[in-house]
Amino acid sequence: MNKFHQGRSTSQVMATACFALIPGAFAQIYFQGWGVLINLVICASTAITAEAIILKVRKKPVRETLCDFSALLTGLLIALALPPLLPWWMSIIGCSFAIIIAKQLYGGLGFNPFNPAMVGYVLLLISFPIEMTAWLPAKSIALEVASLTESIQLIFTGYTTSGMDVNSYRLIADGFTMATPLDESKTALATGLMSSEIMAQADFQSNLTGWFWINCAFLIGGLSLMLLRIIHWHIPVSLLVSIWLTSTLLSLYDSDLFLPSTTLLFSGATMLGAFFIATDPVSASTTFKGRLIYGASIGLLIVIIRTFGGYPDGVAFAVLLLNIAAPTIDHYTKPRVYGSETN
Amino acid sequence: MSTTNQYKDLFKQGIWDNNTALVQLLGLCPLLAVTGTLINGLGLGIATTFVLVGSNVTVSIIRAHIPKEIRIPIFVMLIASFVTNVQLLMNAFTYELYLILGIFIPLIVTNCAIIGRAEAFASKNSVGPSFVDGLAQGLGFTLVLMVLGGLRELVGQGTILDGAHLIFGETARSWTSHFYLADQKFLFAVLPPGAFIGLGLLIALKNWYQNKP
Numbered sequence: 001m002n003k004f005h006q007g008r009s010t011s012q013v014m015a016t017a018c019f020a021l022i023p024g025a026f027a028q029i030y031f032q033g034w035g036v037l038i039n040l041v042i043c044a045s046t047a048i049t050a051e052a053i054i055l056k057v058r059k060k061p062v063r064e065t066l067c068d069f070s071a072l073l074t075g076l077l078i079a080l081a082l083p084p085l086l087p088w089w090m091s092i093i094g095c096s097f098a099i100i101i102a103k104q105l106y107g108g109l110g111f112n113p114f115n116p117a118m119v120g121y122v123l124l125l126i127s128f129p130i131e132m133t134a135w136l137p138a139k140s141i142a143l144e145v146a147s148l149t150e151s152i153q154l155i156f157t158g159y160t161t162s163g164m165d166v167n168s169y170r171l172i173a174d175g176f177t178m179a180t181p182l183d184e185s186k187t188a189l190a191t192g193l194m195s196s197e198i199m200a201q202a203d204f205q206s207n208l209t210g211w212f213w214i215n216c217a218f219l220i221g222g223l224s225l226m227l228l229r230i231i232h233w234h235i236p237v238s239l240l241v242s243i244w245l246t247s248t249l250l251s252l253y254d255s256d257l258f259l260p261s262t263t264l265l266f267s268g269a270t271m272l273g274a275f276f277i278a279t280d281p282v283s284a285s286t287t288f289k290g291r292l293i294y295g296a297s298i299g300l301l302i303v304i305i306r307t308f309g310g311y312p313d314g315v316a317f318a319v320l321l322l323n324i325a326a327p328t329i330d331h332y333t334k335p336r337v338y339g340s341e342t343n
Numbered sequence: 344m345s346t347t348n349q350y351k352d353l354f355k356q357g358i359w360d361n362n363t364a365l366v367q368l369l370g371l372c373p374l375l376a377v378t379g380t381l382i383n384g385l386g387l388g389i390a391t392t393f394v395l396v397g398s399n400v401t402v403s404i405i406r407a408h409i410p411k412e413i414r415i416p417i418f419v420m421l422i423a424s425f426v427t428n429v430q431l432l433m434n435a436f437t438y439e440l441y442l443i444l445g446i447f448i449p450l451i452v453t454n455c456a457i458i459g460r461a462e463a464f465a466s467k468n469s470v471g472p473s474f475v476d477g478l479a480q481g482l483g484f485t486l487v488l489m490v491l492g493g494l495r496e497l498v499g500q501g502t503i504l505d506g507a508h509l510i511f512g513e514t515a516r517s518w519t520s521h522f523y524l525a526d527q528k529f530l531f532a533v534l535p536p537g538a539f540i541g542l543g544l545l546i547a548l549k550n551w552y553q554n555k556p
Contacts, residue, residue, distance in 0.1 A: 101540065123531055126530055126531060126534065126536075127529050127530040127531040127532075128527060128529075128530070129530075130527065131527075
């Protein structure tokens with residue numbers, strides 16, 4: 001076998017994907033605080049424990065299956081999608097649901113029609129909308145920054161020993177809370193501010209910068225996955241181009257009402273979604289043309305949900321909707337076998 | 344087969360072997376929509392059982408006079424008149440529950456479980472067995488509604504028998520037991536997706552229990 005056609009085992013693919021999350025995870029810990037690290041630990045251990053238990057119940061080999069690292073990857077992805085100071089039991093509910101219901105009840109790795117990590121995330125998002133949108137402002141503008149001990153106390157008890165709760169860490173210098181740039185701009189646009197006015201606010205800019213670097217870090221991890229040929233270029237590229245194109249068209253139509261395309265490309269879960277979530281080999285489309293359609297549709301839906309929908313970010317919903325469509329897309333883009341009749 | 348044995352068998356069919364919700368998978372629309380709490384489930388279950396028994400008995404009585412070609416419209420009209428009765432009765436005696444169940448009371452007409460029993464059983468059997476069949480099928484349906492409603496209530500808002508006074512009067516207000524104090528409801532269980540997954544798990548549980556060696 002030559003260098004470019006080495007067969008990779010599932011565990012190699014999954015483990016490489018886990019490693020590629022490291023830059024993004026570090027950036028997120030840096031800008032969002034220690035809570036992210038604690039979430040990573042809680043989610044990874046829950047996902048692995050849930051997988052072990054359900055495999056035992058299904059009488060499948062536990063150790064061999066756990067070594068494919070797919071449960072670990074699901075746990076890590078959920079953790080990176082969660083707000084940093086989410087109560088611990090919510091993270092546990094999300095991860096167990098993802099592994100037990102969304103993955104193993106459908107037959108385990110390779111049989112799940114939906115991306116398990118996104119099912120777990122959406123379950124939490126629709127069940128606990130307030131906690132699930134309680135993101136922290138960037139450290140540079142935050143009034144208080146939670147230390148590691150305080151983060152642990154907040155996640156496990158809801159209060160620090162000095163009596164502070166999660167909301168007191170969401171305040172910025174002037175006493176207002178700050179959500180993610182996407183959430184913030186959506187609210188501001190609804191109150192009649194123009195896109196340029198929102199972008200001109202200093203606090204908004206500092207917050208946006210944090211998310212910009214987080215997205216850059218995920219982009220680096222994603223590009224290295226692409227160079228290592230763990231993922232194909234089709235889905236991430238078509239997804240990002242589609243986001244860029246749709247948001248540019250909207251800005252051209254009216255630059256006051258819609259956010260500029262760079263903001264949409266480098267905030268929220270765009271890069272994490274494009275490289276790590278939409279590219280899930282099980283639930284994504286598998287044909288060449290199919291992957292392009294799949295990625296582009298996710299990008300389009302992300303912009304539509306972010307701009308016109310009720311939720312601040314739309315990556316999870318867009319991915320799940322296209323997961324449903326993936327088998328149909330594959331059916332209509334199946335390459336014709338050479339010599340066979342056209343249909 | 345003696346009559347008692349036949350009745351016993353009908354009950355076993357209705358509640359377990361051929362359960363409307365868990366085996367025939369009929370009447371799922373109201374089942375999924377109103378099982379937010381145990382009491383809501385019980386309320387709709389009783390209403391459905393009443394209609395089922397009424398339509399089964401009536402169809403069985405007049406079965407010799409129904410022209411085969413137009414039997415479905417006749418069944419539907421009979422069922423609709425019983426549903427109207429139920430609706431007026433609930434409006435009069437359990438007004439709050441009537442408001443909660445809302446459109447799903449008139450929609451009992453479209454519950455295929457009822458027309459299914461009229462077509463498959465009542466139009467071929469005498470009054471006695473038809474009455475027992477309606478009662479058994481209704482009981483089976485009510486039980487599933489109650490279990491699913493109870494589960495969703497417990498997971499979603501941490502209570503059991505919330506709103507018991509809607510059916511059993513003011514004395515029942517204290518029946519509600521709180522298992523955990525929810526600051527915020529677990530909305531997934533309260534919303535329709537929770538009903539879909541809850542019903543799926545109940546069916547899985549039944550199949551697992553039946554296939555157990």
